[in-house]
Amino acid sequence: MAPMPTLHAASLAKTYPVAEGELTILRDASLSLERGESAAIVGPSGSGKSTLLSILGTLEFPSAGDFQLSGRSPFQLSEPELAAFRSRHIGFIFQDHHLLPQCSVLENVLAPMLADGAAGPADVTRAEQLLQRVGLAQRLHHRPAQLSGGERQRAAIARALLRQPTLLLADEPTGNLDRTTAEAIINLLLELQQEQNAILIAVTHSETLAARMGRRFILDDGCLVAG
Ligand SMILES: Nc1ncnc2c1ncn2[C@@H]1O[C@H](COP(=O)(O)OP(=O)(O)OP(=O)(O)O)[C@@H](O)[C@H]1O
Numbered sequence: 020m021a022p023m024p025t026l027h028a029a030s031l032a033k034t035y036p037v038a039e040g041e042l043t044i045l046r047d048a049s050l051s052l053e054r055g056e057s058a059a060i061v062g063p064s065g066s067g068k069s070t071l072l073s074i075l076g077t078l079e080f081p082s083a084g085d086f087q088l089s090g091r092s093p094f095q096l097s098e099p100e101l102a103a104f105r106s107r108h109i110g111f112i113f114q115d116h117h118l119l120p121q122c123s124v125l126e127n128v129l130a131p132m133l134a135d136g137a138a139g140p141a142d143v144t145r146a147e148q149l150l151q152r153v154g155l156a157q158r159l160h161h162r163p164a165q166l167s168g169g170e171r172q173r174a175a176i177a178r179a180l181l182r183q184p185t186l187l188l189a190d191e192p193t194g195n196l197d198r199t200t201a202e203a204i205i206n207l208l209l210e211l212q213q214e215q216n217a218i219l220i221a222v223t224h225s226e227t228l229a230a231r232m233g234r235r236f237i238l239d240d241g242c243l244v245a246g
Pocket residue numbers: 035042044062063064065066067068069070071
């Protein structure tokens with residue numbers, strides 16, 4: 020029997036209860052990806068891209084379907100186990116960075132460790148190295164408000180990579196950036212994803228970003244199709 024791919028999603032579906040009955044957002048979303056692969060998910064506004072990303076990120080449960088990551092079925096874990104699994108295996112990058120405004124750049128990058136307990140000296144060293152890698156070595160003790168949009172997104176990328184996740188999920192990571200800055204962020208994201216041999220999935224309206232990903236999927240009427 021062929022080994023299970025690192026990321027395996029089979030026939031994921033998502034419905035929401037509404038007054039009239041059920042609202043179906045996802046009908047059949049299947050995809051398999053190996054470490055080192057990247058994929059774009061495109062589709063019209065409201066087609067369910069962010070919903071699918073939330074399910075792949077284990078932030079939302081699917082209504083049906085199977086999802087496995089690194090040989091585990093995260094939705095079968097208990098709540099604390101799932102939180103630990105997510106924090107260990109999945110890194111998130113959002114359009115509006117979601118940095119903590121009252122914390123320094125270094126503290127923001129260490130936040131995933133602090134949420135789980137304390138950050139040790141090795142974590143601080145890794146955070147500093149990552150911040151150097153993303154070009155923010157001179158900005159460790161600055162607050163997010165003191166950074167440009169592109170620099171904030173660099174800090175968010177460093178935060179997402181702190182625990183060397185298997186899966187990196189990006190929701191419109193260049194949505195708020197000008198073209199030149201967006202290009203630099205895409206380059207950085209892909210370089211680091213390759214260096215760390217992670218899976219990268221980006222949800223986007225940007226064809227520039229989608230074209231840079233190894234694979235491209237379209238969400239069409241709740242179904243994920245290669246294209
Ligand atoms: N909790 C919820 N209850 C009911 N409907 C929801 C809920 N969350 C999302 N939806 C609906 O699911 C649909 C898909 O939303 P989603 O944000 O996943 O789309 P999207 O493709 O990411 O859109 P965009 O490109 O505009 O960001 C939308 O119609 C949205 O209103």
